[in-house]
Amino acid sequence: MTTNLPLAHPRPDANEFIQILMGKKRPARVPLVEYIVDDVVMRPVVEGLLGRRWVDYGSDRSSQTAYLDNVIEFWYRLGYDFVRYELSLEFSELKLVIPDAAPGSTKQRGWADEHRGAITSWEEFEQTRWPKVEEFDFFPFEYLNKHLPEGMGLISSHGGGIFEHITWIMSFEGFCHALVHDPELVRIIADKLGRSMEAFYRHLLDLDRLVAVFPGDDMGYNVGTLVAPKDLRTYFLPWHKRFAAMAHEKKLPYFLHSCGNVERIMDDLINDVRIDGKHSYEDNIIPVQNFQAKYGDRIAVLGGMDLNILGAGTEEDVRKHTRFLIETCGGRGRYAIGSGNSIPSYIPPANYLAMVDEAMALSGSFQHN
Numbered sequence: 001m002t003t004n005l006p007l008a009h010p011r012p013d014a015n016e017f018i019q020i021l022m023g024k025k026r027p028a029r030v031p032l033v034e035y036i037v038d039d040v041v042m043r044p045v046v047e048g049l050l051g052r053r054w055v056d057y058g059s060d061r062s063s064q065t066a067y068l069d070n071v072i073e074f075w076y077r078l079g080y081d082f083v084r085y086e087l088s089l090e091f092s093e094l095k096l097v098i099p100d101a102a103p104g105s106t107k108q109r110g111w112a113d114e115h116r117g118a119i120t121s122w123e124e125f126e127q128t129r130w131p132k133v134e135e136f137d138f139f140p141f142e143y144l145n146k147h148l149p150e151g152m153g154l155i156s157s158h159g160g161g162i163f164e165h166i167t168w169i170m171s172f173e174g175f176c177h178a179l180v181h182d183p184e185l186v187r188i189i190a191d192k193l194g195r196s197m198e199a200f201y202r203h204l205l206d207l208d209r210l211v212a213v214f215p216g217d218d219m220g221y222n223v224g225t226l227v228a229p230k231d232l233r234t235y236f237l238p239w240h241k242r243f244a245a246m247a248h249e250k251k252l253p254y255f256l257h258s259c260g261n262v263e264r265i266m267d268d269l270i271n272d273v274r275i276d277g278k279h280s281y282e283d284n285i286i287p288v289q290n291f292q293a294k295y296g297d298r299i300a301v302l303g304g305m306d307l308n309i310l311g312a313g314t315e316e317d318v319r320k321h322t323r324f325l326i327e328t329c330g331g332r333g334r335y336a337i338g339s340g341n342s343i344p345s346y347i348p349p350a351n352y353l354a355m356v357d358e359a360m361a362l363s364g365s366f367q368h369n
Helices: 014-021 039-049 061-077 122-127 139-147 162-170 172-181 183-204 229-235 237-249 263-273 288-295 307-312 315-332 349-363
Strands: 082-087 095-099 108-112 153-158 210-213 255-257 277-279 300-302
Touching (some): 014 153, 014 210, 039 061, 061 082, 061 139, 082 139, 122 183, 139 153, 153 183, 172 183, 183 229, 210 237, 229 237, 229 263, 288 300, 288 315, 307 349, 315 349
Parallel strands (some): 082 153, 153 210, 255 277, 277 300
Antiparallel strands (some): 095 108
16 A cells, blocks of 8 residues: 555756756655556556546557557656666567466567577678668657646656667677677677667757666676676677767766676676666665775666565565665665666566655655765
């Protein structure tokens, strides 16, 4: 049960949110942050807590605007200082599609085929049609940018990073094979992706309510990076460095979501890429409070509520750990409370709301240590 939500009179302050995370303002509160909230979780909150009619995002502008209005209201009434929204260019990727297993979900889930890729040779590369940014529909970004409530900002990115997309295009097996036997094909595909995303970011960065660029690019697993750090440094980190520089040219921070154990490239991400904040943590890899103790004087730390607690814990478990993170990480500064990864469809809405509600309860009494 929530006692503080929905907020009757939200007072978002995206500028203060950024100042706190950049270490430019001594925090009087610990702000909320989230990377993605799945529609399966968002819908019962919109309908049950906010009392609004849910509309799926369709092919017509009427359904699209209705959906985006609900997205705005969701982030606004739950106490966020921003709306985060992302979309991706459509690259040639083979997917395994299965029904979503979350209770009550009618969605289909697309999973990357790790064994069979759409591009595995130079011939297939030459035959592939690559998306053109000028053909991409930026309407959702532009609508959000125009209709955000006073004080709110937009946080956005291209959906999925270069490393993720190349492993989806080539399949992970095909990508690893090419790294050894045809590294030039890896380079040419990575650069093709990079140039496409660079053009995408040029358009995105023109939005006047954008307050941060916050992409995701999962480069790790439980015990290390998915491929050798030298390969990440050769083909992928230079593109992140370029995107970060583009954001910095607009005086915007560049936050990075990357799952898994990326310890071996953290100094590269901070010193060379120049990320301003890091997101995605698992307690079995490194608890967020330990990560912050090591890197929190150099970058912002975003989220960290382990999904095992959010997914399998009780509401009281969630509230207790929310308090712990706010007192521990929030007390050090440059921290925002949220999930360690995202809010996928299998997270009970009550547990998600318990985290947000507890954060709202503590926001008024928080004192910086």
